[in-house]
Amino acid sequence: xxxxxxxxxxxxxxxxxxxxxxxxxxxxxxxxxxxxxxxxxxxxxxxxxxxxxxxxxxxxxxxxxxxxxxxxxxxxxxxxxxxxxxxxxxxxxxxxxxxxxxxxxxxxxxxxxxxxxxxxxxxxxxxxxxxxxxxxxxxxxxxxxxxxxxxxxxxxxxxxxxxxxxxxxxxxxxxxxxxxxxxxxxxxxxxxxxxxxxxxxxxxxxxxxxxxxxxxxxxxxxxxxxxxxxxxxxxxxxxxxxxxxxxxxxxxxxxxxxxxxxxxxxxxxxxxxxxxxxxxxxxxxxxxxxxxxxxx
Amino acid sequence: xxxxxxxxxxxxxxxxxxxxxxxxxxxxxxxxxxxxxxxxxxxxxxxxxxxxxxxxxxxxxxxxxxxxxxxxxxxxxxxxxxxxxxxxxxxxxxxxxxxxxxxxxxxxxxxxxxxxxxxxxxxxxxxxxxxxxxxxxxxxxxxxxxxxxxxxxxxxxxxxxxxxxxxxxxxxxxxxxxxxxxxxxxxxxxxxxxxxxxxxxxxxxxxxxxxxxxxxxxxxxxxxxxxxxxxxxxxxxxxxxxxxxxxxxxxxxxxxxxxxx
Numbered sequence: 001x002x003x004x005x006x007x008x009x010x011x012x013x014x015x016x017x018x019x020x021x022x023x024x025x026x027x028x029x030x031x032x033x034x035x036x037x038x039x040x041x042x043x044x045x046x047x048x049x050x051x052x053x054x055x056x057x058x059x060x061x062x063x064x065x066x067x068x069x070x071x072x073x074x075x076x077x078x079x080x081x082x083x084x085x086x087x088x089x090x091x092x093x094x095x096x097x098x099x100x101x102x103x104x105x106x107x108x109x110x111x112x113x114x115x116x117x118x119x120x121x122x123x124x125x126x127x128x129x130x131x132x133x134x135x136x137x138x139x140x141x142x143x144x145x146x147x148x149x150x151x152x153x154x155x156x157x158x159x160x161x162x163x164x165x166x167x168x169x170x171x172x173x174x175x176x177x178x179x180x181x182x183x184x185x186x187x188x189x190x191x192x193x194x195x196x197x198x199x200x201x202x203x204x205x206x207x208x209x210x211x212x213x214x215x216x217x218x219x220x221x222x223x224x225x226x227x228x229x230x231x232x233x234x235x236x237x238x239x240x241x242x243x244x245x246x247x248x249x250x251x252x253x254x255x256x257x258x259x260x261x262x263x264x265x266x267x268x269x270x271x272x273x274x275x276x277x278x279x280x281x282x283x284x285x286x287x288x289x290x291x292x293x294x295x296x
Numbered sequence: 297x298x299x300x301x302x303x304x305x306x307x308x309x310x311x312x313x314x315x316x317x318x319x320x321x322x323x324x325x326x327x328x329x330x331x332x333x334x335x336x337x338x339x340x341x342x343x344x345x346x347x348x349x350x351x352x353x354x355x356x357x358x359x360x361x362x363x364x365x366x367x368x369x370x371x372x373x374x375x376x377x378x379x380x381x382x383x384x385x386x387x388x389x390x391x392x393x394x395x396x397x398x399x400x401x402x403x404x405x406x407x408x409x410x411x412x413x414x415x416x417x418x419x420x421x422x423x424x425x426x427x428x429x430x431x432x433x434x435x436x437x438x439x440x441x442x443x444x445x446x447x448x449x450x451x452x453x454x455x456x457x458x459x460x461x462x463x464x465x466x467x468x469x470x471x472x473x474x475x476x477x478x479x480x481x482x483x484x485x486x487x488x489x490x491x492x493x494x495x496x497x498x499x500x501x502x503x504x505x506x507x508x509x510x511x512x513x514x515x516x517x518x519x520x521x522x523x524x525x526x527x528x529x530x531x532x533x534x535x536x537x538x539x540x541x542x543x544x545x546x547x548x549x550x551x552x553x554x555x556x557x
Contacts (some may be wrong), residue, residue: 013557044557051395052388052556085385087311094310095389102303102393118474142389283515 001026003150003182004049008058011044015210018044020206023059026184026199031176033193034186036203037293042186045203046154052081062150072102078143079155083140088128092119092138095127109176113141118167133161140168151175157192169196181268190289204293217288226263227254227268228277233248235273242267255281300394300403301410304377307386308411313376320417321369325419329426336434348454359427361513363419363452367459370415374408374463375480379473388556396547404464405544412460416453422519451513451529458512458536462505465471465543469551471551502527508535 004026011019019041026032029101036042047053049060051067062070070076086095096110114123117137120128127138138158143151149245151172157165173196175181186194200217202210209216229235230253236246239256247255256264261278268275299380336359337349350353381387393402398412431438440446463480470476482507491501492510501507502525511532 047555047557050392052391054555070395073395074393081388082385085388087380087384087386089311091310094306098303098306098310099389099393101299101306102390104299194449 378467461540468547
């Protein structure tokens with residue numbers, strides 16, 4: 001089921017095209033990473049989706065509707081935007097109680113949400129004394145108040161310590177895979193999301209450059225095999241004869257494309273050449289990311 | 297809408313500014329009352345009394361109207377209620393919860409008026425606690441009709457409520473907290489006092505919020521500069537409501553609709 005749909009979305013600020021004709025979808029029960037370098041247009045896309053920014057053209061829909069027309073928005077969509085959006089003189093619990101009463105939710109949801117994000121002990125502390133990581137947790141707590149089935153997070157790992165990031169990963173995976181939520185999480189740091197996400201949407205300079213599953217992106221293109229062998233002078237022509245493209249990287253080291261590891265092994269056996277190392281060269285996401293966003 | 301008003305009330309009472317404002321208002325009114333009580337009936341060398349004596353109905357009316365001094369604090373509170381949302385970016389959460397932004401503005405207008413009423417009630421309690429004993433101890437009589445206590449009290453309640461509304465409208469229009477507060481203070485203490493103190497400017501001044509608030513209280517005291525021609529009380533109320541709603545409407549059509557980035 002399509003939970004989020006972005007269609008031909010465009011938004012300019014002055015002469016800067018922040019988002020320029022972006023389209024993608026996010027399905028229920030999955031975590032989708034929205035990736036791109038800083039200034040690529042991620043935040044603008046998410047704010048259009050949440051009705052905070054009015055797009056110039058195109059549509060951004062949640063559950064097939066514009067956010068502003070949802071009758072109970074916080075019960076359908078939870079959003080974590082920037083970490084600073086709290087009044088420093090107000091307590092964590094009061095922040096959430098205000099949102100509860102405005103959204104028509106029972107007050108006890110405020111405490112439940114704080115417990116869920118691990119802030120139960122500091123519920124009555126003023127937010128001014130909170131660390132960045134605690135504010136991020138509080139922002140997530142406010143997003144969870146209405147038990148939404150769609151969660152939108154903008155750079156949620158900013159300011160979290162490694163333990164916090166690990167916790168967030170588990171939390172998002174649990175929401176998507178166990179509770180069937182659709183999770184869209186933006187990031188400019190690939191390593192943060194690589195272990196969490198099912199799908200990847202990559203954007204650069206306001207334009208969409210790729211959408212696919214994590215597996216599709218990493219196996220795409222040239223997957224090569226690195227081989228160390230006793231006698232590369234014999235092996236290389238034989239591999240080429242079998243249709244492979246062979247780079248002689250250095251003495252005793254070959255980089256082979258067009259054959260899988262088993263085929264390479266059989267040819268080596270035929271040629272009575274000893275393989276001392278066979279390694280699948282996985283084109284990793286970071287490399288794909290840098291290539292696609294033109295930042296290499 | 298009740299939920300939204302409740303949310304606005306919670307926003308106000310979960311931060312500290314409201315009681316600081318209330319305290320400052322009480323101190324200011326207290327100081328004013330002290331002067332008015334101390335110098336009542338004191339004659340100057342020229343022979344005329346600057347203030348009527350404590351046992352007169354005129355003094356009661358003058359002293360009672362000191363309660364209207366809370367209007368500036370209510371106005372500032374109104375400005376802050378809306379501009380602090382932009383300053384601390386809580387407006388993001390507010391508009392995510394209530395994407396129909398004009399509903400938020402309406403809830404804030406209602407809350408601003410309620411807060412004005414609350415401040416007015418507290419101010420009136422203080423005024424009553426000073427003025428009633430003062431005039432009775434000086435041998436005066438407390439005549440409600442002659443001292444116009446009911447009219448002045450209603451005027452104070454109405455004008456503070458409407459100044460709350462006015463502050464919200466102003467804040468929505470300006471969005472910047474410092475600009476909003478400075479604007480409100482300059483307006484109240486400089487612009488308004490020029491237009492209400494100088495008789496020639498009264499024809500303009502009576503249409504300004506300050507003049508409208510004076511009209512609401514319909515104080516009938518000769519200040520020595522000529523008896524100002526205020527609007528009728530209901531006219532003053534309409535003018536104040538008009539300003540608040542006009543600002544709020546203009547703001548809803550312009551600044552409130554802007555992108556939240």
